[in-house]
Amino acid sequence: MSTTPAPSSQNxxxxxxxxxxxxxxxxxxxxxxxxxxxxxxxFYFNLKPTMLDAEGAALLAEMTLDCLSGERIDYIGGLEMGAVPLAGAIAQLSFMRGAPIQAFFVRKKPKEHGARLSVEGLAPGESLKGKRVVIVEDVTTTGGSAIKAVDAVRESGAEIVMVLTMVDREEGAADNFREAGLDFRSIYKAAEFL
Structure with a gap:
């Protein structure tokens, strides 16, 4: 398999x-x-039209992997529904670069039927126990949804490396994550669009 090289800092x-x-x-x-x-x-951000755009999805994955460079990451977990397409795009690009990061998603609440899982996308017998995980979110306001996802993933035995959002609305999330002892990073700040 040929790999796709990472872009230069100028790119x-x-x-x-x-x-x-x-x-x-x-x-x-x-x-x-x-x-x-x-x-x-x-003002609002609805990142789904960007995440489901061919170029937008590719660039979001590129920017995410650039932000994660130098980190040892085993899995990337997207919050339902907003970051599910994002987690898939990141997993695909990481594989194409020859350094695969597996993906999963975290439900807002466990399904009321079937396996009743909060964490979805793992194969039978696959576990997050002892794995280094990044939780990704499309847009973050206070961080409440991501903190709930972190709790669900920690219950699976994972180590949370950080929470990464594409756009931080700058409305309290950074403080809330700091209080929760979580590293929080963003690709963009809302101010860049206002």
């Missing part, structure tokens, strides 16, 4: 600028909205 800068343009066009809007946290806002 990363160009990719970051291009991705910002895609997010601005496809996923950023203004107008009163109620966020998942219950807060009201006059």
């Amino acid at each position: 990363i800068g160009a990719m970051r600028a291009r991705l910002r343009d895609i997010i601005s066009k496809r996923s950023f809007g203004r107008g009163e909205i109620t966020l998942a946290s219950g807060r009201k806002s006059n």
Whole structure:
């Protein structure tokens, strides 16, 4: 299998600028909205149109792997529903680069039928016990959803390396993660779009 090389730092800068343009066009809007946290806002990010765009998905995966370079990561876990496409794109690109990071997703609540799992996507007999995991989120406001996902993944025996979001709305998440003892990083800050 041939591998896809990681881009240079100069290319990363160009990719970051291009991705910002895609997010601005496809996923950023203004107008009163109620966020998942219950807060009201006059702007919003809906990253699904970017994550499901061919170029947007590729660039989000590139930027994520760049942010994770130098870290030893076994798994990447996306929050249902927003970061599921993202986790898949990251897993695919990591494989293409010859350094595979497996993916899974964390349900908001366990299914009420079947295996009743919170963590989905692992093969039979596969476990997160002792594995180094990054939780990814598309947009973060207060971090409440990601902290719940962290708790569910820790119950599986994983070590949480960090929480990584594509866009930090800068509305308290950094403080909440710090209080929870979690490393928190973002690709973009909301201010870059306002």
